[in-house]
Amino acid sequence: MTIxxxxxxxxxxxxxxxxxxxxxxxxxxxxxxxxxxxxxAGDCGTADDLAQETFLxxxxxxxxxxxxxxxxxxxHTIAYRQFLQHTRKHxxxxxxxxxxxxxxxPRQSMDSEILAQRLLGFVSPEERACLTLAYSAGMxxxxxxxxxxxxxGTVKSHIQRGKxxxxxxxxxxxxxxxxxxxxxxx
Amino acid sequence: MxxxxxxxxxxxxxxxxxxxxxxxFVANVxxxxxxxRLLRRVILWGFGLVGALFGLAGAAxxxxxxxxxxxxxxxxxxxxxxxxxxxxxxxxxxxxxFMNDEMSLGx
Numbered sequence: 001m002t003i004x005x006x007x008x009x010x011x012x013x014x015x016x017x018x019x020x021x022x023x024x025x026x027x028x029x030x031x032x033x034x035x036x037x038x039x040x041a042g043d044c045g046t047a048d049d050l051a052q053e054t055f056l057x058x059x060x061x062x063x064x065x066x067x068x069x070x071x072x073x074x075x076h077t078i079a080y081r082q083f084l085q086h087t088r089k090h091x092x093x094x095x096x097x098x099x100x101x102x103x104x105x106p107r108q109s110m111d112s113e114i115l116a117q118r119l120l121g122f123v124s125p126e127e128r129a130c131l132t133l134a135y136s137a138g139m140x141x142x143x144x145x146x147x148x149x150x151x152x153g154t155v156k157s158h159i160q161r162g163k164x165x166x167x168x169x170x171x172x173x174x175x176x177x178x179x180x181x182x183x184x185x186x
Numbered sequence: 187m188x189x190x191x192x193x194x195x196x197x198x199x200x201x202x203x204x205x206x207x208x209x210x211f212v213a214n215v216x217x218x219x220x221x222x223r224l225l226r227r228v229i230l231w232g233f234g235l236v237g238a239l240f241g242l243a244g245a246a247x248x249x250x251x252x253x254x255x256x257x258x259x260x261x262x263x264x265x266x267x268x269x270x271x272x273x274x275x276x277x278x279x280x281x282x283x284f285m286n287d288e289m290s291l292g293x
Contacts (some may be wrong), residue, residue: 025215026208033211034202047209055215113203120200135193135200140208161261167192 005071013037013063021062025055031137032079038132039083039125042117050086054079076137076147080129087125122169127162130155234285 002024011020032054036047057078059067065074116136120128126148133144145153 008234018216021219022212022216029200029208029211029215030205032207034204038200044206048206049284051211052215052218056218059222060220111203112199116200116203131196131200135196136202163192163196166196170195170287 006039006067009062009065009067009071012059021059024058024071026116028075029055031072031077033049035132035137036079036083038120038136039080039129041121041128042114046086048084050079051084057082072137073139073143073147073173075135075141079151080147083129113143119166119169123162123165124158127158130158134159136167230285 003020003028005024008017008020008114011017012024020050029051033048033051036050036054037044040047040050054075058075061078065071120131123131129148130144132148133139133147134141139147141152141155141159144159145152148155150158
């Protein structure tokens with residue numbers, strides 16, 4: 001029997017149940033690390049450090065979590081804020097904003113995950129966050145608005161602009177998923 | 187949400203393709219959590235100890251007055267007695283509320 005997130009949260013907040021918190025981390029770590037890896041454009045070390053900070057912050061603030069909402073959305077919100085804080089601190093290093101070479105075709109010798117990470121390098125960090133939440137995490141536009149703090153209209157325009165950029169790239173490179181899979185024998 | 191062919195293609199392209207290894211990551215997070223709990227415990231007990239020391243010092247300085255109070259050798263007006271009782275109860279309530287988290291941490 002799977003214990004719900006709300007039940008696990010209750011156990012952590014009421015009796016500091018570490019096993020319950022560990023279960024929450026195990027359950028959601030893949031989504032949060034995946035999200036941050038996309039935001040960090042494939043910088044896995046930075047993404048995992050931020051994910052670790054995200055879960056530690058969640059542990060500190062778990063008593064403020066409202067059980068009416070989704071824990072995963074709440075964790076994404078913390079992760080996004082951690083990412084923004086990190087980019088502000090390391091603005092000069094341009095960890096995530098490094099634009100890829102326009103003439104470079106990221107399909108060459110890459111698996112699907114790296115291709116996705118590189119592709120997202122063609123869009124702005126805000127567009128990247130919105131596209132990842134929409135297409136990778138499967139969130140609705142209002143949910144994305146809650147996570148990122150953007151108004152609904154801004155979320156929609158970020159997604160639209162990001163889609164146009166990716167569509168342009170796909171068109172320019174005559175790319176399709178089936179071709180990519182064929183090329184890699186997937 | 188994805189509807190158009192482009193949406194479907196992006197949905198496939200941007201899906202999380204890798205499941206990162208969880209064991210080391212989870213162990214690191216839980217290590218940080220344990221360190222955090224230890225730090226909180228040290229801070230709570232440290233400040234609790236400082237408070238207790240100041241309380242003892244204060245009690246020692248006022249020991250004569252306190253003795254006289256509890257042996258009823260001085261008589262306080264009813265309103266002042268009520269105020270003293272209220273302060274003691276409030277202090278006890280605050281202490282148990284403040285230390286409640288630490289008590290549950292220790293269990």
